[in-house]
Amino acid sequence: MPKAVKVAVLGARGLVGQWFLRMLDGHPWFKLTAVTSHEAAGQRYGDAVKWMIGGSVPEGFRDLELVESDPKKVDADIVFSALPTEAARKLEPEFARAGFTVVSKAAAFRLDERVPLVVPEVNPDHLELVGRQEWDGAIVADPNCTTTILALPLKPLHDAYGVRRVVVTTLQAASGAGYPGVPSLDLIDNVVPYIPGEEEKVRDELLKILGRVEGGRVAWASIEVAATCTRVPVLDGHLESVYVETERVVDVGEAVELLRGFRGRPQELKLPTAPEAPLVVVEGVDRPQPRYDRMAGSVPGMSVAVGRVRRGPSDRSLMFLALGHNLVRGAAGSAILLAELMVAEGYV
Numbered sequence: 001m002p003k004a005v006k007v008a009v010l011g012a013r014g015l016v017g018q019w020f021l022r023m024l025d026g027h028p029w030f031k032l033t034a035v036t037s038h039e040a041a042g043q044r045y046g047d048a049v050k051w052m053i054g055g056s057v058p059e060g061f062r063d064l065e066l067v068e069s070d071p072k073k074v075d076a077d078i079v080f081s082a083l084p085t086e087a088a089r090k091l092e093p094e095f096a097r098a099g100f101t102v103v104s105k106a107a108a109f110r111l112d113e114r115v116p117l118v119v120p121e122v123n124p125d126h127l128e129l130v131g132r133q134e135w136d137g138a139i140v141a142d143p144n145c146t147t148t149i150l151a152l153p154l155k156p157l158h159d160a161y162g163v164r165r166v167v168v169t170t171l172q173a174a175s176g177a178g179y180p181g182v183p184s185l186d187l188i189d190n191v192v193p194y195i196p197g198e199e200e201k202v203r204d205e206l207l208k209i210l211g212r213v214e215g216g217r218v219a220w221a222s223i224e225v226a227a228t229c230t231r232v233p234v235l236d237g238h239l240e241s242v243y244v245e246t247e248r249v250v251d252v253g254e255a256v257e258l259l260r261g262f263r264g265r266p267q268e269l270k271l272p273t274a275p276e277a278p279l280v281v282v283e284g285v286d287r288p289q290p291r292y293d294r295m296a297g298s299v300p301g302m303s304v305a306v307g308r309v310r311r312g313p314s315d316r317s318l319m320f321l322a323l324g325h326n327l328v329r330g331a332a333g334s335a336i337l338l339a340e341l342m343v344a345e346g347y348v
């Protein structure tokens with residue numbers, strides 16, 4: 001077990017920030033030393049936060065004083081960024097220049113050639129890109145929530161059958177838009193069939209994640225990706241209906257076993273936030289469902305639930321549904337797992 005690593009959360013009052021605090025409470029390696037805010041700097045966290053994720057503010061964090069997102073005000077080894085994209089574009093390099101390792105939930109640098117975009121079970125080797133960065137510290141990106149939930153089941157299928165085309169339709173939870181998010185009158189009794197920028201993020205990020213590092217760069221995977229992203233009146237948990245075409249013939253029973261047996265580097269290393277299995281295959285023709293399956297996994301919310309795995313129209317195709325908690329596996333949990341991987345592999 002490494003010695004205590006000091007961590008900070010930028011944007012700690014937001015929805016992702018709140019999940020960071022919940023998942024860092026009692027963490028065996030990470031000690032939370034700083035929380036930042038744009039509008040509430042100077043206030044006590046317990047007074048300034050509108051806690052929206054159930055339960056209550058962790059006891060030990062209530063008295064932390066919120067500070068501005070300024071490297072001089074933060075004492076930490078790792079900085080988790082839960083900032084909006086534009087703020088991240090400005091602030092994350094300031095932290096990296098000042099020597100911090102920034103693990104970011106924001107989109108600002110995900111497609112930057114120097115920045116690894118990592119799902120810990122899928123492409124841990126991409127972390128070597130950190131060596132190309134000119135900062136004293138580093139920026140490492142955690143993907144968009146929808147992409148992470150898709151990349152996990154695609155990885156074992158791609159390795160076994162060679163995925164050449166993916167068509168995905170998503171039903172994304174309200175909390176995915178942050179707080180206050182989509183106005184209630186737009187979402188209740190409704191489905192919004194468009195999320196600005198999301199479909200491009202899913203395509204580009206997936207191709208980078210499933211790509212290979214060659215000569216210090218990521219050669220993106222050559223897969224055709226077509227995404228339709230919708231917002232539905234579900235609180236937490238993104239459901240994704242996936243159709244995959246492959247180079248090789250798919251045996252459905254074998255594919256189910258591949259999904260069920262999939263393990264990655266975090267499981268090998270037994271990282272504290274790693275679930276025993278990153279994918280849980282749920283039985284029953286009416287699963288997965290957000291209310292029942294979003295907290296799947298031995299670390300609740302850290303596994304993606306996969307169900308209705310079935311053959312598509314040809315024997316080189318497969319269809320399934322994947323569901324993941326957008327704020328846990330899609331956000332705070334995956335960023336914490338990524339930071340654990342970096343510590344265990346000697347990057348921090």
Ligand SMILES: NC(=O)c1ccc[n+]([C@@H]2O[C@H](COP(=O)([O-])OP(=O)(O)OC[C@H]3O[C@@H](n4cnc5c(N)ncnc54)[C@H](OP(=O)(O)O)[C@@H]3O)[C@@H](O)[C@H]2O)c1
Nearest residue numbers: 011013014015016037038039082083084087106176178179
């Ligand atoms: N929600 C999800 O499911 C999800 C999933 C994956 C990734 N993400 C990404 O994670 C990030 C945070 O998402 P969220 O849902 O937690 O958003 P959010 O609820 O809107 O929270 C954003 C936080 O950033 C701070 N902030 C706002 N403007 C700022 C500025 N100009 N400078 C410094 N800090 C500023 C706010 O601080 P104060 O309110 O304290 O002033 C707030 O705490 C976003 O980049 C988002 O795209 C979200």
